[in-house]
Amino acid sequence: MEFALFCTRVNFLVFLLALSSPCKFIQSPMDFGPLKLLQATNSASLDFGRLYSNTPSAVLRPQSPEEISLLLSLLSASSFSKVTVAAKGAGHSINGQAQALNGIVIEMDSLPSSIKIHTSVDGEFGLSFADVSGGTLWVELLTETLKFGLTPRSWTDYLYLSIGGTLSNGGISGQTFKYGPQISNVIQLDVVTGSGELVTCSPSKSSDLFFAVLGGLGQFGIITSARILLQEAPHKVKWVRAFYDDFEDFIKDQELLVVSMRDKVDYVEGFIVLNEGSLHSSSLAFPASLSSIAPQLFPQGSTSHKHYYCLEFAIYDHSHKEAINLDQVVDEISRKMKFKPSLVHSVEVAYFDFLNRVNVEEVNLRRRNLWDVAHPWLNMFVPKTGISKFRDLMLQTISASPTFEGPILLYPILKDKMNAVFELTV
Ligand SMILES: Cc1cc2nc3c(=O)[nH]c(=O)nc-3n(C[C@H](O)[C@H](O)[C@H](O)COP(=O)(O)OP(=O)(O)OC[C@H]3O[C@@H](n4cnc5c(N)ncnc54)[C@H](O)[C@@H]3O)c2cc1C
Structure with a gap:
């Protein structure tokens, strides 16, 4: 299955690991004195992308920051100074960013969690x-x-x-x-x-x-x-999904939420609904019935290949701070938006479940053996002025690939928030 993701989220620079020596450089575990380096395992050579697999010479599973420090000071002071070292967290990179061909992978999950x-x-x-x-x-x-x-x-x-x-x-x-x-x-x-x-x-x-x-x-x-x-x-979250067939309306409403409604809304995303299958798969974690929405978007017997845009926003319930009627806030916001009233639905969920929503998809994909597969994902920032052209290009590319499956997320980010540094005001 081709499982691709295009979105405006983050520009993951493809990181080409600098190859060090072409031969294995570690002769014996004693090369690194008191440090216990382990033989490479599959997990040190693989990541979520399943596109690259580079085997390191050794793996360090540190028990403390001091062990990492010892390894790096030994390497930098020795003839091994050109050895590639990569820290590996959960290994969910796409392009081998946490791999180190013939080098050393430091598996950070071994550090005592604190x-x-x-x-x-x-x-x-x-x-x-x-x-x-x-x-x-x-x-x-x-x-x-x-x-x-x-x-x-x-x-x-x-x-x-x-x-x-x-x-x-x-x-x-x-x-x-x-x-x-x-x-x-x-x-x-x-x-x-x-x-x-x-x-x-x-x-x-x-x-x-x-x-x-x-x-x-x-x-x-x-x-x-x-x-x-x-x-x-927050205690709970009001989670809203509205569907559009017009891209300009969808984009304008996303912008309205993040610019003019910034104080009322706590989360804004969006995605493209390519067909009825993608409507259902993107709704796994959203605990509402699709029975009123699906037939409007994809009438039975229709042969049209129309696609839609789903705008997703959430409002957090901080009622311990101030009394807030979530439905009223949603109504107030919705009145300013352009979606058809019959094409919106909302649910109330616990805050943890809202944040952990992708795990529902993970469980489903794992059950279908579709989690540990190749993920040729792409994430990019597109300026507002280029977003319509980008959408055209993306949809052309996808419609040329009949096997395409997977989420296409599209949501706004404000530039000033990307450069902001949290300043301590003391
Ligand atoms: C299902 C899924 C959903 C995702 N959703 C999002 C999303 O919504 N938004 C988003 O921004 N990203 C998202 N990502 C991408 C994700 O944030 C990055 O791939 C991230 O790097 C993964 O963290 P990791 O612990 O798996 O890192 P790894 O893949 O282990 O490492 C990533 C990079 O960080 C370096 N690194 C790891 N640990 C350390 C450390 N302790 N110190 C220094 N460098 C270190 C590695 O060397 C490597 O270069 C998603 C990924 C997946 C698989």
């Missing part, structure tokens, strides 16, 4: 934040913060990714228009540099390193711990 929550009462500067180890998964962080009624502000659609892995990329989702990507919601990092130094950096301390490591694809240091901003978690 999550320390600081509430605004005990946290520095009255902020709530979490100190979390680099190999921890975002879903683990969310589970822990919710025990304190807190949550990170900015997400990816899928939560089984590591803290270090998404902070080395960007971390984009439907909250980015409001809070910026995940890398704009970090206030401090513990990093091991290429020469093995352990450095704590922030926007005001070793800031060059801080900003190089965030979004740096693991090329400027290895994140062993991150300090992530938290805010109060």
Whole structure:
């Protein structure tokens, strides 16, 4: 199955691993003194993309940041200084970014997972934040913060990714228009540099390193711990989907939400509905019946190959702070939008279930043996002025490929949020 994703989310620079020596450089495990390097496993040579498989010479499963530091200082001080080293988080890269041909893969999931929550009462500067180890998964962080009624502000659609892995990329989702990507919601990092130094950096301390490591694809240091901003978690979420047949209306409404309704809306995404099959597969996690929508979009017996655009937005219920009638807010917002009233539906779900929605698709795809397959995904930023042309090109390409299957996400991100750095106001 061809399973492709085009979207405006994040520009994952294809990272070509610098090949070091063509021959295996490790003669014996003793080459690295007290460090226990392991033989390469399948998991160190594979990623979610299943497009590239580069086998390393050895794998380090560190028990502490000091072991990573020791490895990198030994390498940088020795004749092995050109050996490729790659940190691997959850291995959900597409193009072999966490692989190291004939080099060393550092599997970050072996670092003891540590999550320390600081509430605004005990946290520095009255902020709530979490100190979390680099190999921890975002879903683990969310589970822990919710025990304190807190949550990170900015997400990816899928939560089984590591803290270090998404902070080395960007971390984009439907909250980015409001809070910026995940890398704009970090206030401090513990990093091991290429020469093995352990450095704590922030926007005001070793800031060059801080900003190089965030979004740096693991090329400027290895994140062993991150300090992530938290805010109060909502109890539940009103999740709305509206369908359009007109692309301009769809785009204008997305823009309306992220520009004029920024204070009311907490999440905005969207996707293309190519056919009835893609309507059903994209609705697995959305617990509403399609019985009124599907026949309107795809009337029985119709042979037309019409496609649609689904705008998705969510409003978080912070009723512990202020009384809020979610239905009223949705009505108020919807009145300004251009979709047909019969083509909208909404559900109320728990906050955790909303954030963890892609896991429902994962479970389904795993059951059908369609998870561990090749994923030639592409993510790109397209300027507003080029979005219609881009849509035309994309649809032409897809209609030329009868076997195409998979989600095509399309959603707006505000440029000023991409460059924003969270400033501590002290
Ligand atoms: C189903 C699915 C949905 C996704 N949805 C989104 C989405 O909504 N938004 C989004 O932005 N992305 C999304 N992604 C992409 C994802 O964020 C990136 O692929 C991310 O890198 C994956 O994290 P990982 O832990 O698997 O990283 P890995 O693939 O293990 O590593 C990624 C890169 O980070 C480096 N790295 C890993 N750990 C560290 C560390 N501790 N320190 C320094 N460098 C490190 C690696 O060397 C590599 O260059 C999705 C991916 C999948 C599979």
